[in-house]
Amino acid sequence: MTLFDVAVIGGGPGGYTAALYAARAGLSVLVLEKLSPGGQLATTDVIDNYPGFPEGVGGFELAMNMKGQAERFGVQSKSAEVLSCSLTGEVKELSTKKETFRARTVVLAMGAYPRELGLPGERELRGKGVSYCATCDGMFYRGKTVAVVGGGDTAAADALYLSRLCEKVYLIHRRDTLRASRSYLPLLEQAGNVEFLWNTQVEELLCEGALSGVRLKNSLSNETRELSCAGVFVAVGSVPATELVRGQVELDPAGYVPADETTRTSLPGVFAIGDLRKKPLRQVVTAVADGAVAVHFIEEYLNG
Amino acid sequence: MEIVTLTKENFDQTLGGQQPVLVDFWASWCGPCRMFSPIVDEFAEDNEGKVIVGKVNVDEEPELAGRFHVMSIPTAILFRGGQPVGTLVGVQPKEKLEELLEN
Numbered sequence: 001m002t003l004f005d006v007a008v009i010g011g012g013p014g015g016y017t018a019a020l021y022a023a024r025a026g027l028s029v030l031v032l033e034k035l036s037p038g039g040q041l042a043t044t045d046v047i048d049n050y051p052g053f054p055e056g057v058g059g060f061e062l063a064m065n066m067k068g069q070a071e072r073f074g075v076q077s078k079s080a081e082v083l084s085c086s087l088t089g090e091v092k093e094l095s096t097k098k099e100t101f102r103a104r105t106v107v108l109a110m111g112a113y114p115r116e117l118g119l120p121g122e123r124e125l126r127g128k129g130v131s132y133c134a135t136c137d138g139m140f141y142r143g144k145t146v147a148v149v150g151g152g153d154t155a156a157a158d159a160l161y162l163s164r165l166c167e168k169v170y171l172i173h174r175r176d177t178l179r180a181s182r183s184y185l186p187l188l189e190q191a192g193n194v195e196f197l198w199n200t201q202v203e204e205l206l207c208e209g210a211l212s213g214v215r216l217k218n219s220l221s222n223e224t225r226e227l228s229c230a231g232v233f234v235a236v237g238s239v240p241a242t243e244l245v246r247g248q249v250e251l252d253p254a255g256y257v258p259a260d261e262t263t264r265t266s267l268p269g270v271f272a273i274g275d276l277r278k279k280p281l282r283q284v285v286t287a288v289a290d291g292a293v294a295v296h297f298i299e300e301y302l303n304g
Numbered sequence: 305m306e307i308v309t310l311t312k313e314n315f316d317q318t319l320g321g322q323q324p325v326l327v328d329f330w331a332s333w334c335g336p337c338r339m340f341s342p343i344v345d346e347f348a349e350d351n352e353g354k355v356i357v358g359k360v361n362v363d364e365e366p367e368l369a370g371r372f373h374v375m376s377i378p379t380a381i382l383f384r385g386g387q388p389v390g391t392l393v394g395v396q397p398k399e400k401l402e403e404l405l406e407n
Contacts, residue, residue: 035397036339043335060338079346079398097399135335140376 003102004030006298007094009082009244010109012039013284014274016066016075017291018107023073025299030101031070032094034081038063039111040238040275041284045135045161049181050284062284087248087270105269105298108245108257109291112238112275112282117149121205129211134158134233138165141231147172147214149202150235156180156188158233163191170227172197174219197227205232240276252278263294269301307348308358312367316386318358324405325356325383329374331363336395340378347401355382355405380404 006022008015011033022029036042044059071077080096085106092106114132116122122130131137134148138161146166148159151173157180159171171188176198178185188194197216203224204215213228240255250266252258257272259265265272273290275282308318310327319325328344330337348357362369362377372381372388382390382404390404 035395036343038339042339045335060335064342079343081397081399139334 001100001102002028003091003104004028005103005302006030006105006107006295007032007092007101007103008107008109009085009094010039010107010111010274011037011063011067011077012109012111012274012287013041013063013066014111014287014291015107015109016063016070017288018109018271018273018294019075019291020066020070020073021292021295022298023070023075025295027295027298027302029070029075030103031067031075031077032080032082032096032101033077034079036060036063037067037077043133043135044157047284048183082244085244085248087245087267090269092269105271105301107263107291107294107298108242108249108265108270108272108276109274109287110241110244110276111287112240114234115237115239117202117234117236119202119205121207125205125207125211128209129207129231130205131231131233132235134161134235137231137233138162141166143167144230145228146170146231146233147202147227147229148233148235149173150237151175151177151179152235152237153180153184155235156184158235159194160184160187160191162233163188163194167193169194170197170229171195172200172202172214172216174199174201202232238275238282242276245270261293262297263290264297271298307345308356310358310360310368311365315360315368318356319383319386321356323354323356324389325358326401326405327381327383328357328359329362329369329372329377329379329381330359331361331377334377337378340380340395343396343398344380344401347398350398351402351405 005027006029008031019029019031041059041063046056048056082094084095086093094101145168147170149172162169199220202214203217206213217224256278258278259272263271271294274287380392381388
């Protein structure tokens with residue numbers, strides 16, 4: 001059975017950059033991706049803040065380019081989910097449904113997934129009015145009224161995307177200003193069909209079979225009101241996808257891996273990059289940086 | 305093996321063969337369809353000789369989409385003997401397509 005120098009769990013921008021750098025350093029590399037290259041990047045319509053693209057670039061297109069680039073230098077990719085792993089020995093083992101892969105080092109690049117609101121009935125309404133991906137599901141709400149919950153970049157981008165498809169978009173945020181990058185605000189205002197509901201939280205999801213609306217509460221006035229809408233797009237942050245390594249790799253209380261800029265984790269030969277690492281800024285560009293830096297320390301580890 | 309572009313002209317003929325046929329319903333404006341496409345391609349390659357894989361562009365072939373009540377895309381339907389025997393809606397990992405084929 002092949003012993004890879006590097007196995008990367010996750011084929012997002014971080015994973016494929018680590019793979020690219022490792023391959024170019026002459027190491028044998030395997031990337032294991034359970035669904036689609038890109039991860040969160042794949043469902044992002046346009047990226048305007050990744051340097052090098054004056055007109056912006058499609059998220060999925062960028063992800064596929066990163067994959068192609070890595071494969072050009074000999075990186076192997078497998079479409080499979082790592083279901084269990086053993087990371088503590090000198091030889092690390094990663095098991096999918098069908099096979100077990102062995103590697104001298106492992107890069108944890110599983111990223112993060114959208115946080116839920118935590119409301120009753122939310123899980124049941126997923127796909128029936130509750131969505132965590134505007135670009136995936138926006139089309140089904142063409143011409144309808146929808147709500148986006150959140151105040152960060154994702155919420156702003158989602159609201160903008162939906163404003164072009166939907167009759168009306170309510171952007172519901174618990175604070176009185178967006179956390180999102182300032183460049184979104186004028187675009188949202190110019191859209192004409194985006195209404196901001198500040199200091200507001202969703203208390204209840206209302207449904208008659210499928211979602212019919214939300215009950216909102218204004219935190220300043222304590223007033224509640226019902227808002228009819230066909231869809232609720234949740235964009236209230238993300239959760240690191242680190243359950244796979246819990247118990248082996250040290251995690252902080254929020255589930256992030258407390259690796260610093262070196263990307264080294266509590267386990268020798270295991271490196272954490274991208275959104276699942278404890279860091280001040282989670283963007284494609286910082287995930288990519290982590291991927292490159294990880295390889296520097298992978299080489300140090302392999303030569304040491 | 306080539307992935308077959310299915311139209312109302314060649315649909316019944318393609319499904320009339322001995323092998324099962326996996327049909328991927330997609331559209332150009334559908335982000336998840338773009339994500340699903342390489343997964344379907346890999347499935348086709350891995351299972352060459354065991355299954356025929358075809359794609360239906362729902363904008364170009366609305367009758368085919370309507371015939372099988374496809375309302376959400378991507379949708380993958382497995383056909384045996386010309387009859388639909390299993391459906392997957394949304395982007396799926398390759399393993400799920402393989403499970404569909406095995407059952």
